[in-house]
Amino acid sequence: MTETIDFFSGFGANDLWFLAEAALRTLWISILSIAAGTFLGALCGWLIYEGKIWATLTLTPVLDIFRSVPLIIQLVLFYNFAPIVGLNLDPFASGVVILTIYTAALVANVARGGIEAVGRPMRRAARSLGMSYWQDMRYVVLPIGGRAIFPSWIGVALGVMKDSALVSVLGYVELLKASQILITRTQEPFLILSIAGAFYFALSFPISRYAAKLEERWAQ
Amino acid sequence: MIEIRSLEKYFGALQVLKGIDLTVEKGEVLSVIGASGSGKSTLLYCINGLEPIQKGSVVVDGTNVHAKGTDINKLRQKLGMVFQQWNSFPHLTALENVALAPRIVKGKSRSEARDIAEKQLLHVGLDDKLNAYPSALSGGQQQRLAIARALAMEPTYMLFDEATSALDPELVGEVLDTMRLLAEEGMTMICVTHEMGFARDVSDRVAYFHQGVMEEIGPPEQIFGEAKSEHTRKFLANVR
Ligand SMILES: Nc1ncnc2c1ncn2[C@@H]1O[C@H](COP(=O)(O)OP(=O)(O)OP(=O)(O)O)[C@@H](O)[C@H]1O
Numbered sequence: 001m002t003e004t005i006d007f008f009s010g011f012g013a014n015d016l017w018f019l020a021e022a023a024l025r026t027l028w029i030s031i032l033s034i035a036a037g038t039f040l041g042a043l044c045g046w047l048i049y050e051g052k053i054w055a056t057l058t059l060t061p062v063l064d065i066f067r068s069v070p071l072i073i074q075l076v077l078f079y080n081f082a083p084i085v086g087l088n089l090d091p092f093a094s095g096v097v098i099l100t101i102y103t104a105a106l107v108a109n110v111a112r113g114g115i116e117a118v119g120r121p122m123r124r125a126a127r128s129l130g131m132s133y134w135q136d137m138r139y140v141v142l143p144i145g146g147r148a149i150f151p152s153w154i155g156v157a158l159g160v161m162k163d164s165a166l167v168s169v170l171g172y173v174e175l176l177k178a179s180q181i182l183i184t185r186t187q188e189p190f191l192i193l194s195i196a197g198a199f200y201f202a203l204s205f206p207i208s209r210y211a212a213k214l215e216e217r218w219a220q
Numbered sequence: 221m222i223e224i225r226s227l228e229k230y231f232g233a234l235q236v237l238k239g240i241d242l243t244v245e246k247g248e249v250l251s252v253i254g255a256s257g258s259g260k261s262t263l264l265y266c267i268n269g270l271e272p273i274q275k276g277s278v279v280v281d282g283t284n285v286h287a288k289g290t291d292i293n294k295l296r297q298k299l300g301m302v303f304q305q306w307n308s309f310p311h312l313t314a315l316e317n318v319a320l321a322p323r324i325v326k327g328k329s330r331s332e333a334r335d336i337a338e339k340q341l342l343h344v345g346l347d348d349k350l351n352a353y354p355s356a357l358s359g360g361q362q363q364r365l366a367i368a369r370a371l372a373m374e375p376t377y378m379l380f381d382e383a384t385s386a387l388d389p390e391l392v393g394e395v396l397d398t399m400r401l402l403a404e405e406g407m408t409m410i411c412v413t414h415e416m417g418f419a420r421d422v423s424d425r426v427a428y429f430h431q432g433v434m435e436e437i438g439p440p441e442q443i444f445g446e447a448k449s450e451h452t453r454k455f456l457a458n459v460r
């Protein structure tokens with residue numbers, strides 16, 4: 001009896017390690033999705049801003065859909081229907097794909113706002129100095145617009161990190177899924193959810209602190 | 221030399237410039253006056269290609285600004301422009317504001333660009349503000365910064381679009397003084413302005429614009445003393 005592990009056993013040091021690993025997976029899936037989603041979203045925001053008709057007509061409704069349909073539905077639908085079209089993705093890859101598109105849909109709006117925030121007069125001034133379209137984009141629009149939308153972008157990024165918990169429904173063992181597994185075994189939901197919450201906090205808090213510091217520095 | 225021939229400009233159905241013919245020689249200072257909406261700003265934008273045109277031509281030192289094959293970014297280096305809204309880059313210090321374009325557009329090294337920027341900031345009297353951000357500068361200082369930024373590209377021509385209109389009255393003088401200094405140094409300038417004193421004292425010629433037409437052009441004595449056009453006389457009577 002002493003050798004076998006009780007099905008219902010208490011919370012131990014190993015379990016803390018198990019949660020920490022899961023937290024790293026949350027961090028990893030979030031970083032991937034936020035990075036790819038930000039890139040894709042900035043591209044979409046730029047296309048919509050530039051108002052190329054086909055881009056506006058096709059992108060805007062598609063992004064609207066991804067923004068408004070609950071993430072959990074998108075995840076389940078994609079995971080179950082992707083194999084039908086020959087895409088056999090594991091839960092992790094499916095999660096990254098959907099979180100990336102979801103991030104992109106949110107970032108597209110933010111990015112377009114950022115380009116708009118720079119304003120035509122400022123950009124004309126840059127062009128009047130002989131800067132090309134892309135030099136204006138790189139040296140004027142990106143830094144000025146980027147700073148203007150930085151707080152919103154941080155908001156999106158932190159939101160996506162929390163929303164990554166939903167990938168647990170596909171069976172990917174990130175922080176929330178790991179907590180559920182432990183709760184089933186230990187029957188200590190309060191303790192374990194508190195620890196999981198603490199991990200989410202430990203992931204987000206340094207980012208929002210650092211962001212606030214940066215904003216302070218930019219504000220001069 | 222800037223040669224403008226039968227220039228016509230529309231915004232949609234609205235005709236803003238109705239056939240402008242104008243030649244500006246090297247070394248000349250031309251002031252452009254006229255009521256709001258008469259097309260003065262649009263004329264400047266057409267000269268440096270910030271706005272496309274529908275008819276006619278603008279030729280700068282033999283290069284057609286609006287022709288297909290023209291390297292407009294290269295041509296704009298000859299045409300410095302200062303706007304009503306000063307538009308300094310808020311994320312850069314005064315020095316970086318001025319050094320940016322020489323570095324990225326002209327390919328100068330960092331230290332060369334820095335030397336150019338220091339020289340031009342001294343030129344406009346901002347040598348004590350090298351490391352200040354625009355938010356710490358007054359409107360007049362920001363406008364002089366914008367002038368230094370344009371001069372750093374070593375333009376042949378300077379276009380001023382109501383450089384003092386957005387300034388508090390007590391700051392107008394320092395900017396006008398900087399423009400005067402440039403005129404004395406022999407810079408070729410086209411100044412859209414509401415400052416009649418400046419137009420009278422500094423310009424070689426004054427052009428009066430009325431509803432998209434250049435009604436009258438001549439030396440300041442003619443425009444301010446014995447204007448031929450009824451519209452010009454009315455306009456001047458009202459602004460005084
Ligand atoms: N981007 C634009 N789109 C549509 N109409 C424009 C645009 N820019 C200017 N206009 C119109 O063109 C006309 C001429 O404008 P412009 O700015 O050249 O006048 P202005 O002489 O510079 O006037 P102000 O003294 O007010 O600066 C105005 O009727 C203006 O409303």
Ligand SMILES: [Mg+2]
Pocket residue numbers: 260261262381382
């Ligand atoms: Mg104007």
